[in-house]
Amino acid sequence: MNLHLRVWRQQGPDADGAMAAYDVSGISPDMSFLEMLDTLNEELAGRGEEPVAFDHDCREGICGACGMVINGQAHGPERTTACQLHMRHFADGDTIDVEPWRAAAFPVVKDLVVDRSAFDRIIGSGGYVSVPTGSAPEAHATPVPKAAADTAFENAECIGCGACVAACPNGSAMLFTSAKVVHLNSLPQGAPEREERVLSMVGQMDAEGFGGCTNTGECATACPKGIPLPSIAAMNREYLRAVRKGR
Amino acid sequence: MHGGVSSVSAMALVTRTDRRPSLVSLAWRSTVGKKAVMAVSGLIMLLYLVGHLVGNLNMFFGPDEMNGYAHWLRTIGEPFLKHSWFVWIVRFGLVAVVVAHGVSAYQLSRRDIRARPVKYAHQRQRASYATRTMRWGGVILALFIVWHLLDLTTHTVNPRGEAGHPYENVLATFSTWYGNVIYIVAMLAVGLHIRHGFWSAAQTLGANRPGRDRILKGTANGLALVLTAGFLSIPIGVMTGVVS
Ligand code: HEM
Numbered sequence: 001m002n003l004h005l006r007v008w009r010q011q012g013p014d015a016d017g018a019m020a021a022y023d024v025s026g027i028s029p030d031m032s033f034l035e036m037l038d039t040l041n042e043e044l045a046g047r048g049e050e051p052v053a054f055d056h057d058c059r060e061g062i063c064g065a066c067g068m069v070i071n072g073q074a075h076g077p078e079r080t081t082a083c084q085l086h087m088r089h090f091a092d093g094d095t096i097d098v099e100p101w102r103a104a105a106f107p108v109v110k111d112l113v114v115d116r117s118a119f120d121r122i123i124g125s126g127g128y129v130s131v132p133t134g135s136a137p138e139a140h141a142t143p144v145p146k147a148a149a150d151t152a153f154e155n156a157e158c159i160g161c162g163a164c165v166a167a168c169p170n171g172s173a174m175l176f177t178s179a180k181v182v183h184l185n186s187l188p189q190g191a192p193e194r195e196e197r198v199l200s201m202v203g204q205m206d207a208e209g210f211g212g213c214t215n216t217g218e219c220a221t222a223c224p225k226g227i228p229l230p231s232i233a234a235m236n237r238e239y240l241r242a243v244r245k246g247r
Numbered sequence: 248m249h250g251g252v253s254s255v256s257a258m259a260l261v262t263r264t265d266r267r268p269s270l271v272s273l274a275w276r277s278t279v280g281k282k283a284v285m286a287v288s289g290l291i292m293l294l295y296l297v298g299h300l301v302g303n304l305n306m307f308f309g310p311d312e313m314n315g316y317a318h319w320l321r322t323i324g325e326p327f328l329k330h331s332w333f334v335w336i337v338r339f340g341l342v343a344v345v346v347a348h349g350v351s352a353y354q355l356s357r358r359d360i361r362a363r364p365v366k367y368a369h370q371r372q373r374a375s376y377a378t379r380t381m382r383w384g385g386v387i388l389a390l391f392i393v394w395h396l397l398d399l400t401t402h403t404v405n406p407r408g409e410a411g412h413p414y415e416n417v418l419a420t421f422s423t424w425y426g427n428v429i430y431i432v433a434m435l436a437v438g439l440h441i442r443h444g445f446w447s448a449a450q451t452l453g454a455n456r457p458g459r460d461r462i463l464k465g466t467a468n469g470l471a472l473v474l475t476a477g478f479l480s481i482p483i484g485v486m487t488g489v490v491s
């Protein structure tokens with residue numbers, strides 16, 4: 001396959017960026033999107049040009065490191081991560097636009113790499129349970145109802161890639177934050193810090209400069225892990241409950 | 248709007264000694280709490296619209312029915328309330344919810360726009376028409392409310408404008424082309440606003456659940472359709488001579 005790429009190039013956080021055009025040839029339909037970019041980068045390096053910087057790690061769709069907006073869609077046209085997106089979803093001769101996640105809370109570091117540490121600070125504000133560590137607890141000590149386990153598991157699938165923020169017209173982190181709040185607040189282990197958790201995490205989310213939710217649903221459509229939109233409703237419920245309870 | 252920075256980092260086994268701001272003010276400063284204010288005020292206005300529509304349909308039963316209904320509105324609560332008190336209580340309540348709705352919408356929108364300062368070079372169509380037009384639709388409705396009050400409450404811009412005769416006043420409104428245009432545009436806008444707004448309010452207040460999503464969307468569509476069609480029936484009735 002031969003492709004025309006238009007890629008966002010930006011030297012550093014404070015530099016001005018622009019879309020740059022590149023042609024790549026000899027792309028196999030079996031390659032992943034990242035392998036296609038590797039091919040481009042080898043070519044660029046061969047010509048003595050700066051390769052395109054992008055984040056990646058596992059390349060298995062489980063770590064959440066990769067992420068770029070491909071033709072206006074977070075992670076591209078399929079519901080998966082960029083590393084698991086295969087080139088067979090494109091046609092020979094296509095023009096493909098590649099841009100970084102766009103959000104005030106995710107400043108561009110270089111090219112397609114953005115700083116997502118705002119997510120870490122949201123997790124740090126309450127995305128955990130406080131338990132004295134030591135020997136592993138007995139598995140049956142805390143019974144978990146099946147429905148609660150299912151909800152927790154569905155929401156625990158979030159890999160924190162940031163596609164929800166990138167897809168949201170308001171740069172909102174509600175889907176990400178709600179996945180973690182719902183995951184932990186559904187479980188008995190999360191119950192003691194239930195109210196504190198949701199208040200702190202929403203507070204941190206707002207403090208990071210993410211936008212609010214207007215229920216456009218773009219986040220859930222873009223999410224490679226299928227975190228459902230009602231998770232946001234569940235977090236709202238938890239938040240309003242915490243306010244009513246006075247903590 | 249820096250919701251809860253003070254509450255961050257102090258969870259877990261740490262004993263809390265600091266005093267936090269009250270949770271209500273914390274909620275108002277948070278995006279989630281402010282959105283809840285928008286949802287509740289929107290639902291109150293929706294409830295008002297249902298009552299307003301039912302009352303307005305008196306137009307189809309002639310001047311005596313319509314004018315009698317408007318008179319009756321002012322006697323509600325007598326002798327406990329004095330004449331017109333009920334109407335004034337509703338008016339004050341409505342002003343409060345309209346202001347709450349507008350202020351929270353404005354503040355949240357400003358924040359949302361700031362949170363996405365750089366647009367994508369590759370734009371594509373996002374979300375439904377109703378969802379994308381909430382902000383401009385809301386502005387149109389706010390302007391309509393002002394016009395509507397000047398028209399049928401204060402009679403400032405009404406071609407006839409006789410107190411106690413809403414039937415004749417409404418006929419006068421819909422006998423001008425601009426009256427029809429303004430009301431028809433506003434009724435379509437209110438339909439779109441409710442279509443997204445009702446479901447959105449359910450989501451914001453945490454009433455949505457995975458199995459309930461479709462029912463809520465269906466209810467939103469139904470409410471939007473009934474209210475728009477119902478309100479539209481009045482100018483259409485006047486234009487076609489069914490109401491005269
Ligand atoms: C065809 C559509 C409509 C007609 C014929 C109509 C007619 C009227 C009339 C005759 C009054 C005065 C009632 C009285 O003095 O007793 C009134 C009041 C009012 N209308 Fe409408 N209306 C329509 C649609 C709407 C819509 C869509 C809204 C909301 C966006 C609305 C909001 C109001 C409000 C807030 C008042 C209260 C004003 C007051 O305090 O008297 N109306 N309407």
Ligand code: FES
Pocket residue numbers: 055056057058059060061062063064065066067081082083084
């Ligand atoms: S590189 Fe790990 S999810 Fe894509």
